[in-house]
Amino acid sequence: MPKQPPALPQxxxxxxxxxxxxxxxxxxxxxxxxxxxxxxxxxxETEAYSQDDPACHG
Structure with missing residues (x-):
């Protein structure tokens, strides 16, 4: 069985x-x-917004 790649750490x-x-x-x-x-x-592909960006809905 192939080895699983590691999960990204927190x-x-x-x-x-x-x-x-x-x-x-x-x-x-x-x-x-x-x-x-x-x-x-x-x-x-990814998108990134900082908290102070008006487009951020986080």
Whole structure:
């Protein structure tokens, strides 16, 4: 069975969005479905907004 890539640590996300967003490009996003199967995709684009940006809805 192939080795699973490691999950990103919480500290990865504890940075400004402008730094996190480009580092997500190429990352594998995986969700385990209720039936146990995996749904996955590769991150190919991101957007980043700072908290004071009017476009930010966070």
């Amino acid at each position: 500290a990865f996300f504890a940075r400004p969005a402008e730094l996190v967003a480009p580092d997500l490009i190429g990352c594998l996003l995986v969700k385990r479905q209720e039936d146990g199967s995996l749904l996955w995709g590769v991150v190919v």
